[in-house]
Amino acid sequence: MLRSEPMYLTPSTDHTSIRELTLKLVTLIALVTAHRVQTLSLIQLPHITFSESGATINIALPIKTSRKGCPQPSLFLPFFRDKPELCVATLLQLYIRRTAAHRPPEIDRLFLILQRPFKSASSxxxxxxxxxxxxxxxINTKVFRAHSVRHAATSHAKRQGVSIDTIRATAGWSQQSAVFAQFYDRPLSSEGVFSAAVLG
Structure with a gap:
């Protein structure tokens, strides 16, 4: 069940337009979790919980890599009280609050499109x-696209000293997966460790 905790807002954050807030939140969640956009599109409000340390998002719907015996992703967004402008958990709280009045009762997906009739945003x-x-x-978007965020976040985390095991766990790869080494561990053109490395 969604549980509200005190928010750590800056004046500029609280008065951001809903479009700016939405785009910033999506991009920061993509950066600090290193998950596919498809996974982010499946986030549901009933599966978001807040604690003193941050927000936990359990993905209940099947994702691209879902299979029998394989656990579903669980995303963690720590509170960054020292850097409120980059605090994804706070932005998430603010987004939920700001979109509540526009959210149809039958829609439980987190992200809504930006115009009426408001409905779930696709991947x-x-x-x-x-x-x-x-x-x-x-950034040159002819070269770098949305999926480039996954490359950038995981590679940057490794350069900041985050262990391969933590990177795999955060990005949703199995501990035996060689995907990061083969495709993502390229130079750039514990909970919260990955996020702190990426945003810090």
Whole structure:
């Protein structure tokens, strides 16, 4: 059950437009979890819980890699009270609060499209939002796309000293997976460790 904890907001964060808030939240969750956009599109409000340390998001719906005997992803977003402008857990709380009035009662997915009639945002929509955020940040989106965030986050975490086991666990790879070494461990053109390395 969704449980509210005190929010750690900055004045600029609380008055951000819903579009800016949405795009920032999607992009930061993609960065600090290193999960596929498809996984983020499946986040459901009933499976988000808040504690003093952060937000835990359990993915209940099947994802691309779901199979019998394989646990579903569990994402953790720690509170960054020293850097409220980068605190994804706080942004998540604010997003839930700001979208409550527009959310149809039958929709439990976290992300909503930005215009009426409000409905769940697809993974393609989330990809467009991330791409727009990258473009607004001055990144060449002809070269780097939404899936590049997964590459960048995992590679940066490794350079910051995060263990391969932590990277695999955070990004949803099995401990035997060679995917990171083969495809993601390239130079850039415990809970919260991954997020702190990426945002710190």
């Amino acid at each position: 393609q929509t989330l990809s467009r939002w991330i791409k727009a955020t990258l473009k607004d940040s001055g």
